[in-house]
Amino acid sequence: MAVYWHRRDLRGVDNRGLARAVTVDDGPVVPVFVFDPTVLEHASSIRVACLLEALEGLRAWYRERDADLLVARGESSDAIPRLAAEHEAETVVWCEGYSGLAADRDRATTAALEDDGVSCETVHDAIHHEPGSITPNEGDHYSVFSYFWKKWRDREKRDPVAPPTANDLATVSGEPLPSLTELGFEKPNAGSTTNSDQEPTLQLPTVTQDAARDRLESFCADDIYRYEDERDVPAADATSRLSVHLKWGTIGIREVYAATERARERAETDDQRANVTAFQRQLAWREFYAHVLAFNPETVTENFSGYENEIPWRNDPDELAAWKAGETGFPIVDAGMRQLLAEGWMHNRVRMLVAAFLTKDLLIDWREGYDWFRRTLVDHDTANDVGGWQWAASTGTDAQPYFRVFNPTTQGREYDPDAEYIREYVPELADASADEIHGWQDLEPADRERVAPAYPAPIVDHADRREEAIEAFERARETSAE
Structure with a gap:
């Protein structure tokens, strides 16, 4: 008999670890999940709510x-050996994690199992190609994505x-799942910056295997x-909106890729095929960051670039609070931050804009932004978020050059020209024209009062802060080179 330890692979279909557990020993497989307090210390109520839903769906599947x-x-390291002993398992199987936290947990659990005479087997499942399998001629991983x-x-x-099959699985009966409260978390609520008397409702996605497959099929039928x-x-x-499902493993990466290949076969034009390739490229970005993190676990808290203490972060607490609340006076930035508060999710282009605004316009340490995303995103993934934040902050691998600073006004005009997205998430600007919204920074105070009296003036001057950021990063690079 074998124990299969679910972690971030909360599905039965296209699960390489579960499939391996079926064949590793004679006898049926006992599937388990552990609520580990060391892991939960890094969690948030919004993500634990998604976790519990995914677990309920997985339990129903079993x-x-x-x-x-x-x-x-x-x-x-205590619970898994105990479960293995209770079911007289000879082997415990699980899927690899790529963060430092996962590596520490797995080493401790492996040592405890080996002390009990129980063998362990790990399987690569969350990505196509495990870290160390795609390498340059010299080095253990690529630091430039294009290569x-x-x-x-x-x-x-x-x-x-x-x-x-049913015959592969042990006939066992488990205890009910703990509640959010029992795990030490409060019910997540939507953030709000309006004066509405009605408590806002947090619009969480449905995180189950069926929902993931429905989303994949819908995306590959049209939007791809x-x-x-x-x-x-x-x-x-x-976009695909599959990130939360890949985060929790309610769908397998091989199933996703196979669906995109079928979409390519159905494509009628070269342009459609190019669009499929563009999406697959994003899957490769996800894997690229997993490889980088696996070999550089310290980048969760340290700059990949190496100049750690030289950047003079301003870290103004009032500006950080305004950014978190979506009250910066830069409409496209505030729309993104409010979407995050309302849905626990943000459009990827806007994620880049709000990250660049925090680290360059406000010169606030990227780790503050990473921590906020960790607490508020339903799809927070350590490798992707660390990679994305360090890219925006010009401190990471293959990062945005420090002298290229996004102009939030220009970005808003280019990617939300009619201000549809902004109006959806910033209701104070609902009656403003697109020109007024995109020109908000240049309006006179009297005009702002007339157009949208409840919406704040810009908290900084972008042109001035751009120059300050470039100078700060140039000094940091010079200092680190001395």
Whole structure:
């Protein structure tokens, strides 16, 4: 008998670790999940709410097969050996994680199991090509994405794996899942910067295997053919919205890739095929950052670039608070931050804009922004978020050059020309024209009062702050080189 330890792979279909557990020993598989307090210390109420929904869906999937998902609470290094002993398991199987936290947890659990005479086996599942399998001639990973992408796209991808049958699974019965409160979290609520008397409702996605598959099928039937053309337009909502499902593993990456290949086969034009490739390139970015983090776990708290203490971050608490609340007076930035508060999600182009605004216009340490995203995003993924934040802050691998500073006004005009997205999330500007919204920074105070009296004036002057940021980064680079 084997124990299969679910972590961020909350599905039965296309799960390489679960498939391996079925074959590793004679006897049925006992599926388990552990609420580890060390891991939960880094969680948030919004993500734990999604986790519990995904677990309920996974438990229902097992129960349809006359099995169950067993749950335990405690340090993994204590709980997993205990569960293995209770079921007389000879082997415990799980899927690899790529963060430093996951590596520490796995080392401790492996040592405890080996002390008990139980063997361990880990499987790469969350990405196509495990860290160390796509490398330059010298070094353990690529630090420039374009080189990684050339090799990634030409590598053969594994096919999805079949789910276990009912006969492969142990007949067990588990305890009810703990509630948010029992795990030490409050019910997540939507943030609001309006004066509405009605409590806002947080619009969380449905995080289940069925919802993931429905979303994938819908995306590959239509939006994928316009992906490259519309993915940067937040009002178009043409992105896949699969990030939360890939984060929790309610769908497998091989199933996603196979669906995109089928979409390519159905494509009728070269332009449609190019759009499919553009989406696959984003899957490669996700994998690129996983490789970088696996070999550089310290980048969760340290600059990848190496100049750690030289950047003179201003870290103004009032400006940070305004950014978090979506009250900066820069409409496209505030729309993104309010979408985050309302949905626990933000359009990817806008994620880049708000990150650039925080680190360059406000010169606030990227770690403050990363921490806020960690607390508020439903799809927070350590590798992706660290990579994205350090890219915006010009401190990471293959990062945005420090002298290229996004102009939020120009970006708003380019990607939300009619201000549809801005008006949706910033109701104070609902009656303003697109020109007034995009020209907000240049309006006279009297005109701002006339157009939208409840919306704040810009908290900084972008042109001035751009010059300050460039000078600060130039000094930091010079100091680090001395």
